[in-house]
Amino acid sequence: MAGTGSSTKVVRTTKIDAALLGKMIYYLKLTREAESRIENVLYRQGKIVGGVYVGRGQEAIGVGAALTMRAGDVTFPCHRDFSVFLIRGFTLADMMANWLARGDSPTRGRENTLHIGNVDLGIFPIISPLGATLPVACGAAMVLKRRGKGNVALVHFGEGTTSLGHVHEAMNFAAVQKLPVIFICNNNQFAYSTPVEKQYAVESLAVRGPAYGMPGESVDGTDVLAVFGAVERGNARARAGKGPTFLECVTLRMTGHSAHDAAEYVPEKMKQTWAKKDPIQRLEKLILDKKILSRKQIEELEGKVREEVDAAIADAEARPLPPGKEAIEGVYCDTECWWSKKRL
Ligand SMILES: Cc1ncc(C[n+]2csc(CCOP(=O)(O)OP(=O)(O)O)c2C)c(N)n1
Numbered sequence: 001m002a003g004t005g006s007s008t009k010v011v012r013t014t015k016i017d018a019a020l021l022g023k024m025i026y027y028l029k030l031t032r033e034a035e036s037r038i039e040n041v042l043y044r045q046g047k048i049v050g051g052v053y054v055g056r057g058q059e060a061i062g063v064g065a066a067l068t069m070r071a072g073d074v075t076f077p078c079h080r081d082f083s084v085f086l087i088r089g090f091t092l093a094d095m096m097a098n099w100l101a102r103g104d105s106p107t108r109g110r111e112n113t114l115h116i117g118n119v120d121l122g123i124f125p126i127i128s129p130l131g132a133t134l135p136v137a138c139g140a141a142m143v144l145k146r147r148g149k150g151n152v153a154l155v156h157f158g159e160g161t162t163s164l165g166h167v168h169e170a171m172n173f174a175a176v177q178k179l180p181v182i183f184i185c186n187n188n189q190f191a192y193s194t195p196v197e198k199q200y201a202v203e204s205l206a207v208r209g210p211a212y213g214m215p216g217e218s219v220d221g222t223d224v225l226a227v228f229g230a231v232e233r234g235n236a237r238a239r240a241g242k243g244p245t246f247l248e249c250v251t252l253r254m255t256g257h258s259a260h261d262a263a264e265y266v267p268e269k270m271k272q273t274w275a276k277k278d279p280i281q282r283l284e285k286l287i288l289d290k291k292i293l294s295r296k297q298i299e300e301l302e303g304k305v306r307e308e309v310d311a312a313i314a315d316a317e318a319r320p321l322p323p324g325k326e327a328i329e330g331v332y333c334d335t336e337c338w339w340s341k342k343r344l
């Protein structure tokens with residue numbers, strides 16, 4: 001262990017704050033409802049084609065992390081972090097329009113998953129070859145460090161992704177350069193059909209932090225407050241110029257890899273155990289126990305969320321598909337395409 005105060009200790013310091021809990025439960029429910037419609041309705045109706053990756057069971061990771069962010073911070077969500085886009089400023093209608101490949105959507109109908117971003121909102125799109133996003137997040141963190149305003153970069157990735165070479169390079173570089181970056185690993189225990197025991201030989205991925213000279217922490221990824229608190233600790237360290245943190249958030253992917261996959265390779269017992277740890281039910285219980293919201297208020301919130309999702313889908317479906325002539329413009333690039341012309 002390098003002399004950096006590296007540790008894998010778990011400390012829980014998050015105070016209960018009613019306004020924060022309200023935001024958490026709202027975004028958890030909005031994300032669950034929107035993704036359920038995408039996976040179980042729009043995809044099954046044939047309105048969405050291709051890979052449909054959702055984050056059922058791991059919504060607390062995106063919500064807990066994104067709600068720690070301040071103006072000027074940046075985020076690199078991964079393919080199951082729908083909530084991060086919403087929390088940082090994408091409209092639900094634009095996100096639905098992207099899934100439905102509408103012509104005016106963020107990717108103008110070229111790509112229909114979460115390969116979207118908006119630099120003005122501080123959201124950088126996923127790079128499809130997994131792991132490649134981490135060195136880019138380090139680059140952004142270098143910029144933030146040079147600006148000296150105490151901002152951080154959050155980067156999300158799965159446990160399968162940690163086996164790739166880029167991840168090693170990024171974590172080593174971030175530690176050496178003391179970059180303000182938080183590496184947030186969603187350990188949903190499967191990389192497509194590969195279980196963790198075939199992915200890595202350590203007991204907890206948290207040991208990877210100290211191995212590079214940064215703190216490593218493992219939290220329950222179904223506990224939104226635990227995730228929030230751990231990211232806050234990493235942020236505080238990064239904002240103070242002390243460098244990066246590695247955070248493992250353990251959960252189970254409560255769906256297939258993509259909507260076509262029934263995940264029959266995941267043992268039934270495992271599914272049942274983790275179903276009892278559902279992140280939304282957990283937070284709901286806390287909110288009811290602490291009398292922050294009543295059961296009636298929660299039901300009203302659920303109604304509002306359903307209406308918001310209905311409205312976003314109606315808005316997106318009313319938008320036209322890209323006109324045929326323009327539909328693949330910029331996909332295969334030659335000297336005549338808009339992208340090349342812009343650079344010449
Ligand atoms: C370098 C690379 N290899 C394979 C893929 C195909 N692929 C996309 S998602 C995925 C599973 C990744 O597992 P994990 O990192 O655990 O993330 P999860 O999907 O579980 O959130 C794979 C194999 C890819 N995009 N990039």
Ligand SMILES: [Mg+2]
Pocket residue numbers: 158159160186187188189190191192
């Ligand atoms: Mg995984």
